[in-house]
Amino acid sequence: MLGALSTPALAAVTVKKGDTLFAISQRSGVSVERLQALNGLKGTLIRPGQVLRTGGPLPAPPPPARPVAPPKPVAQSGASRSPARYTVRAGDTLGKIAARSGLSVAALQQANRLSGTLIRVGQVLTLPPRGGALRPVPALPPNTEARVIYTYITVGVHDTFLTLAGTAQRNAKLSPAQFMALNKLSAAWVYPGMKVLLPQRVPVPIPPAPRRPPMTLTSGRVLDIPVQVVRVDLRHRGVLVSPVLPPRGLGSSARVSTLARLSGASAVINGSYFHPRSYVPAGDLVVRGKRLSWGRIPVALAITPDNRAQITRGAGIGSSWSGMETVIASGPQIVRGGAVQYHYSSVFQDPALFGRAARSAIGLSSNRDLLLVSTHARLTTSEMGKVMAALGARDALLLDGGSSAGLAWNKAPVLESLRSVAYGIGVFLDYQGRRYSRT
8 A cells, every 4th residue: 555645845945134035036946926926925025034935836816705796887977978079279278178178187198198288279189088987097286297207216125126117117108127228227126225217207387388489599689799599498398408418428528519419409508617627517417317516606507307497596515406307507697587697606706707708698588488698709797697688588697608608500500619618508309208307
């Protein structure tokens, strides 16, 4: 008679300090997914001393719940059961249509597969039933819309690769592999304190309708001074204003025409001051939500990822620039509140700054109207301030001048810089790439 067959013991490991589910998977040769299934884990959080099965049969599924009779349907009108249609008329915006229909902008975007709020006259929109079959849309503040913004975050103690990759998949439809590629991860794991780039869906104000073309160049005389003026309408969604670095990156240099030609920007003006030997910018510089340099300059142009711009004081060392995509610290501030300034911050002490020289400046006539101005006429700082005020700037900052002053348009120099500069300020049209924000 054959002896009774004994059941083999289930293979198991005891979690040690510093262990992760991925590390145990690598040591045991059992996939993370099977470890989760064997141990009834919904995530990847484990603790020292915990005993994990690495083999044996999967646990039996729980018995099916007793069937529950579905609730009786509530009688609805025919209009509320099926989506309605609406043809866009002149003067309509997605926000106005949403308000009249009792819907959110996000619900209209979801129902019509719109990534933004741009609509055209004659377009037929689907108006989903309120409380209908579409999944619930989170409520947004009035006059706002949801945008996907990429932000560098610090991984917390409760964050895992799976939770972060899940957020990336929900917000930007990135697969786990794409999330790994975005952050240049060689393995599917993260650790507390690590910096990762994560797409997040955030509410931002719906931009007003554009008032003029995205960008224009005019050459003429202001106060009898020859100037080149670029006007940028930041209401256009496809406009991006960003520092443009030389081919070898920060700490190298190039002329303005080279920066324009290699970057593909439609317009480039020279940036702010830099150290003449190291070519490192003398003030804060944030590019695509990442701070590349910082310094003592106390005022800067700061732009959010949805193109709201401001010239703000109180910057300098220690500023986080939270919520900003682009920051360019420069100065002195030559126009404030529409008034020309004659007294400047004490950080600007170089006598050469106040003499007569070729000048470049950047200004705002509103938080959506940007001015880039350059001239090879030899002006004082106050004279350049008068030029900017005459052009309608409410606030304006002086950029680097003298032999650094230069402006390019459509990849060709309008005023070539006589020397190489540390960086330029570029304007890109029809930009469809990612938008970034600092935490």
